[in-house]
Amino acid sequence: DAGVIQSPRHEVTEMGQEVTLRCKPISGHDYLFWYRQTMMRGLELLIYFNNNVPIDDSGMPEDRFSAKMPNASFSTLKIQPSEPRDSAVYFCASTHGETQYFGPGTRLTVL
Amino acid sequence: GENVEQHPSTLSVQEGDSAVIKCTYSDSASNYFPWYKQELGKRPQLIIDIRSNVGEKKDQRIAVTLNKTAKHFSLHITETQPEDSAVYFCAASGRDTGRRALTFGSGTRLQVQP
Numbered sequence: 568d569a570g571v572i573q574s575p576r577h578e579v580t581e582m583g584q585e586v587t588l589r590c591k592p593i594s595g596h597d598y599l600f601w602y603r604q605t606m607m608r609g610l611e612l613l614i615y616f617n618n619n620v621p622i623d624d625s626g627m628p629e630d631r632f633s634a635k636m637p638n639a640s641f642s643t644l645k646i647q648p649s650e651p652r653d654s655a656v657y658f659c660a661s662t663h664g665e666t667q668y669f670g671p672g673t674r675l676t677v678l
Numbered sequence: 679g680e681n682v683e684q685h686p687s688t689l690s691v692q693e694g695d696s697a698v699i700k701c702t703y704s705d706s707a708s709n710y711f712p713w714y715k716q717e718l719g720k721r722p723q724l725i726i727d728i729r730s731n732v733g734e735k736k737d738q739r740i741a742v743t744l745n746k747t748a749k750h751f752s753l754h755i756t757e758t759q760p761e762d763s764a765v766y767f768c769a770a771s772g773r774d775t776g777r778r779a780l781t782f783g784s785g786t787r788l789q790v791q792p
Contacts, residue, residue: 598778600778600779600780609767609782609783609784609785610722610767610780610782610785611782612779612780612781615778615779617778622778623777623779658721658722662778665710665712665727665729665771665773666712666724666727667712667724667780668724669721669722669723670721671720671721672721
């Protein structure tokens, strides 16, 4: 199995632009999580899905962030408009039980 | 919601010594406690986990202990090696309460001096 796949690995954009991060979970995993990692706030949950349905989005910072999971093998995290404070590493993780497997992350830099 | 506190934030040991990292959690309903290792620029990777029905678990040089009454758990690394140098995160979740997402501690940067 290829593990959790994320794209792009690096994204540099200018303030105000739309950013879309993508994730493909491990096949057969029914839970998908989006986490954000910064030096100031550490690793924090943004949102997670179960069987493609959003379960908890209380970590989504504000309306500029949105996430979708149109099918079991694909999820997107969108930021529109992006701001410099959104600069972070965004991880996607998936699980079928309790052990969460992380993707390689997307390093986002908003100038 | 759950709050996980982790100490120390940095830890420097000599190769061959032991390292101990401690975490406390606030939600008594939490029942799953994994530890992740993150090397610079890499993803967090699970190194060991423990469930609330177990007090201790060991895997070679790594062990985790859990005290449910006190709501704290610890990671023990024996015979440390330079390749153990990384940031370690503890986490907690509560599958039985439907809280599947992990709440992470703030991380411990472990430096093993050769």
